[in-house]
Amino acid sequence: MRVLADCLRTNLLICFTTAFAGGIFLHESGAIANTIPVLPVVFLLILALATACWWKKSNPAAMVALLGCALVLGCLRTQQQWIWLEHRNAGLPEATTAGTEVLLSGHLAELVRSDGVTSRATIDVDHIGRADGACLAAAHGQILLSVKGAWPTALQPGDALVARTQLRIPLAPNTPGTFDYQDYLARRGIAIVGTVDSPLFLQPLTNSVVQPHRPLHYRIERTRHAIGSRLDASLDPLPAALYRALLIGDRSAIPEPVLESFRGAGVMHILAISGLHVGLLGFFLYSVIYWLLRRSTGLMLRFEVKKAAMVLCIPLLFLYTLLAGSQPPVVRSFIMAVFVIAALASERIKSPFTAVAGAALTILLIDPFALISPSFQLSFAAVGSIILITPRFLQIPPQARSPQARQPLPWRRWLFGLIVVSVAASLGTAPLLLYHFNRVSTVTVAANLAVEPLICLWAMVFGFLALPILPLLPELAAILLEIGAWALSATVAASSFFSSLPLSTIWLPSPPIGAVLLYLAALAMVAAPGPKPAQRWAATCVIGLCLAVMVEPLSGLSASFRKQDLVSVIDVGHGSAVLAELRGGRNILFDGGCRSSPGFDCGASIVAPYLWRRGVARLDDIVISHADADHYNGIPALLLRFGADRLWLPYLDESKSGFARLCRMAEEMGVELRFPNGGPFLQEAGYRLSALGAADGPPEKRRWHTAPEATEDDNSLVVLLETSGFSMILPGDIGTSRERHLVQTTRFLGANILLAAHHGSSTSNSPEFLTRVNPDHLIVSTGDRQGALFPSAALREFVDRHQIRLLTTEAHGTIRIVGTSTGYRIDSYRAGSWSPKSPFTAKRPSDLGEIGRWLSQELEKF
Structure with missing residues (x-):
């Protein structure tokens, strides 16, 4: 019991986050569907038990009861999220789902996404009625419109518009294994979609820019729209589409063959604004702010300028998170950055996993549905495996720390570190990639070695330099973007080369979820510093067994x-x-x-x-x-x-x-x-x-x-x-x-x-x-x-x-x-x-x- 108490006390936040995530999983799996009405009572009873145990100085029992509270709290938070989403669209009349043509008025909610053939726009609905306009009634909610053709350039986020469209409820999949588009939209708060046959059926209503109840959101989306337009005007279509993905989180304009080459090379994560991009931006911001603060002797005497520079990075990173569309990967990266900066500034960081667990708990409190999204799982699996594996390979042996010892060249240490990080991330994410996307890239490590320097040390650098001066000095910004576009062209060529190699991608059926979880647990045991050699050997055997289960369908034995x-x-x-x-x-x-x-x-x-x-x-x-x-x-x-x-x-x-x-x-x-x-x-x-x-x-x-x-x-x-x-x-x-x-x-x-x-x-x-x-x-x-x-x-x-x-x-x-x-x-x-x-x-x-x-x-x- 004492060992359990010490483990819980040392890793309380990690255990609480795991229990909270378990509650979300139980709710979404339907395992507790019949017990949801009594969950508040169960929560109060467990909370009372935890309080009583704490009062009696029984700390282990109190912490176990606290984990039970976290489990039930995860279920309740998920249920509350579903209720909120249903209430959000309760103002849309059921008659709009019959497939008949209607008129709707509202405001363009966010940046329009277009692949050149179809444009998709989210509308905040104000009124809706028959196509003849005889019976327009007030309504509230969000509708996703698909427009055949290019979106009218005159309509920007926040603008009022009227649309003639056919509405319908998105269909649930009738084939097992296919993408559940209805469920995906429902978790975004969209229950109805519409089709507009031509951009001519979209017309602005007024010259108003924002709606009173969402002014900040609309202004942010208009800023994203302006940045995207500047990128389109400054670059050729493909570099502009890639920079839109890297800077504002919109990759809808990237051609499908290019996306497929990135997937085949195992570098698709480069195009998603995540920890890599936020970390790179944070490093540049910290370097600039730290350099500026050091110019003042008075500030250096009164404050710890290193900590001050880290703290001042937070509002700038928050602004960039908004400009990137507040997509789940960038939100996760920002929250993790805040936890890491807070831990470093307060000098209270004990374990990087504490910051990771705090970031995960914050995200799940905001959006419990993030738990089942592939991006959430892949992000934390990659971060966790990097934290566990890289120290074992990058730590310097004691005999190599003496001044007389020969040190490796800096570029060799950098290259070795990049290889270790790429391998660690690949080991942690491979089973999840297989589970969600049925594919694993065999060239991902080599492709990342070629692509990441081009993106991180070249394209992103010039992109971040051009971003703040786009509205002020568009000619200079265009020059910087053109220089960065050279790296983007090289990145496309490299990904195409690696994806074209024989056996660059292995396609397999989705493995059992139990095999995936067992693999990740065994990998953590092998990489963690605590287990004994016999335990590591057993965990290695478990990893081999899980891999055999994953690739067995190729043999056709079963x-x-x-x-x-x-x-x-x-x-x-x-x-x-x-x-x-x-x-x-x-x-x-x-x-x-x-x-x-x-x-x-x-x-x-x-x-x-x-x-x-x-x-x-x-x-x-x-x-x-x-x-x-x-x-x-x-x-x-x-x-x-x-x-x-x-x-x-x-x-x-x-x-x-x-x-x-x-x-x-x-x-x-x-x-x-x-x-x-x-x-x-x-x-x-x-x-x-x-x-x-x-x-x-x-x-x-x-x-x-x-x-x-x-x-x-x-x-x-x-x-x-x-x-x-x-x-x-x-x-x-x-x-x-x-x-x-x-x-x-x-x-x-x-x-x-x-x-x-x-x-x-x-x-x-x-x-x-x-x-x-x-x-x-x-x-x-x-x-x-x-x-x-x-x-x-x-x-x-x-x-x-x-x-x-x-x-x-x-x-x-x-x-x-x-x-x-x-x-x-x-x-x-x-x-x-x-x-x-x-x-x-x-x-x-x-x-x-x-x-x-x-x-x-x-x-x-x-």
């Missing part, structure tokens, strides 16, 4: 023990992507595309996260039904992230540039291109894939159907998947002409499950074809929210009349078919949760041998 077949129809909107996880460990993807927009890739944003959530690290086969973009445009990203052994295609079509480019990419990556003939083309014990109604011939000339009424879609590859529990037909986009051909020429055309042809269109799914297939379930992959076209009214009528169960990805989300001992069951995932259906027993036997004989007889006819 998947090889898979005992059931599972097929997922992934909700990609209007498109198609079907994942088959078959026994024995085989992973096959049928199609992977959707209707896309600039900057959106369904392969990277929807299909890949789902595969990682399922623990898939590599694809064995990819089957593409035909050369329509909404069936293959996500495949290039999937090849880069997962690879594949074989790519099965219906034909080669050089006339479609995107499809031909995909084929060339696959060949360059060593993926084998195959073109299945009629009959089985993939089979192992327990499952088989067959091509139905196929034709032979060279890949360039191969076509499945050439009737006069046939279309290009009729050349789709029609695949029959048979397992021991169910069978499924995936017909691509074939139309009624190809369906008629299949009915007339294919002896075996039955299946338990049918993926509706052409997304349930009226030009497909003929009654003859559906009657012949006779499915138990019909699944439609569609993004038609109104259901006017997909699935068609005729198809709905047919399934109702024949009592076929109809499932659509738009209505049910991602649909999963799981083979069982007696048949199969179907689950659907919508709005963040799985909804299990009743199990179904297959109507027809799945005798692969008998079906094979039927197919062989059919092939003999040809």
Whole structure:
């Protein structure tokens, strides 16, 4: 008990912060959802217990009870934050969420973010009503507007405006593993989003600059807007976009290929204003202020000018935090800087972890949702690992401290220190990067050695020098920025080089959260000065075990023990992507595309996260039904992230540039291109894939159907998947002409499950074809929210009349078919949760041998 008491007394702030964070985690995980109403009573009881223990001089018990108070307090603070956010938007009427066109008036709340195609702006709403303006009613809250095109330059933060827009509630994800945009906005206090079709539908209302209740916020945002405009006017687009990220925290204008090169090189943190930038600015401010104070002999005699210089840095750092947009990373860095300066100035710093814990507690008190954000976790993991690891390598041995000992050259010590810091930060953040982003850079240490000096010692120096003189001496500021832009160009080139190296990025499924926490705890034990050698060795073994768990999906060992077949129809909107996880460990993807927009890739944003959530690290086969973009445009990203052994295609079509480019990419990556003939083309014990109604011939000339009424879609590859529990037909986009051909020429055309042809269109799914297939379930992959076209009214009528169960990805989300001992069951995932259906027993036997004989007889006819 005495050891526990000493540990708590020495690290009370650290333990209190950990307990407070634990309370936030319990609330957000839903583990205490049913006990929230009684939490205030529980808090008072524990607080009374802590007071009684302290009164009785039982300090250990009092401190343990105090930690219990921190745990409950974390839950209460999180609940209070949710209540405040709901109240913030309570003034927005529910009628605005119906998708109808409305007029809204308000004020531009902050700096507009634009990628050149779409502009996104947050609006403080004052009034809202119908588009005809007949019924404008007072409202309050925030709405995020997406404008197609450039934002009007006349509208700056704080200006009053009127917008004609369509409002809606952002949708929760219907595919496990994908980014929850609704939850992300809700934690920012935004419950409604709007779309503006043209900047012409945005007009200023008055010449007012600020609104009385938020004058300081608007003035800060207008200053950020002015700085951004000056940067755009002084530099070319790419250096201006990079300086906007480094100086005011706006990286929306950086092209996606440049961002991807920074991610691939493991230097993305350079573009986020964080501890590195704030520390660099603090060092320069301290040097300047200290130099000025030393000019006065009177000040040096009356004050400790070093401490005074540190304290005077705080208001200037606070001003820069506001100019940087008060983003979470820069706020964290500022708070940590304040704690460190206070500890140094008061000469009461005992452990750097105390300052880190104080900064974390302050941030979580202000915004408890920061705990679950990747930037919060990565920042503190990096700082913690640097504090633990670097002293063990950078401390000077006693024999090297004597004047006679040969000292290493300064540049060597600096280079070695930079390497140690980079390695320490990488060790601490690697599992979290893998957990949140499914990627780890293998070149991050080398890339940081090349990039950080360019940014920290060159680009940022000239950027900080130019920042205060931008409004006063714009010509001089432009010259300084141009000099700094040379380093930015070199940084882009360096990141592109490192990211292009083979195996520069490793993509893996998200590891179990337990393995991540165990890894971090073991790393802390290895690096901490206290543990014995045996304990360090045990912790090192734990680290190795955790790393093995993280990289195991690459081997496919666990998947090889898979005992059931599972097929997922992934909700990609209007498109198609079907994942088959078959026994024995085989992973096959049928199609992977959707209707896309600039900057959106369904392969990277929807299909890949789902595969990682399922623990898939590599694809064995990819089957593409035909050369329509909404069936293959996500495949290039999937090849880069997962690879594949074989790519099965219906034909080669050089006339479609995107499809031909995909084929060339696959060949360059060593993926084998195959073109299945009629009959089985993939089979192992327990499952088989067959091509139905196929034709032979060279890949360039191969076509499945050439009737006069046939279309290009009729050349789709029609695949029959048979397992021991169910069978499924995936017909691509074939139309009624190809369906008629299949009915007339294919002896075996039955299946338990049918993926509706052409997304349930009226030009497909003929009654003859559906009657012949006779499915138990019909699944439609569609993004038609109104259901006017997909699935068609005729198809709905047919399934109702024949009592076929109809499932659509738009209505049910991602649909999963799981083979069982007696048949199969179907689950659907919508709005963040799985909804299990009743199990179904297959109507027809799945005798692969008998079906094979039927197919062989059919092939003999040809």
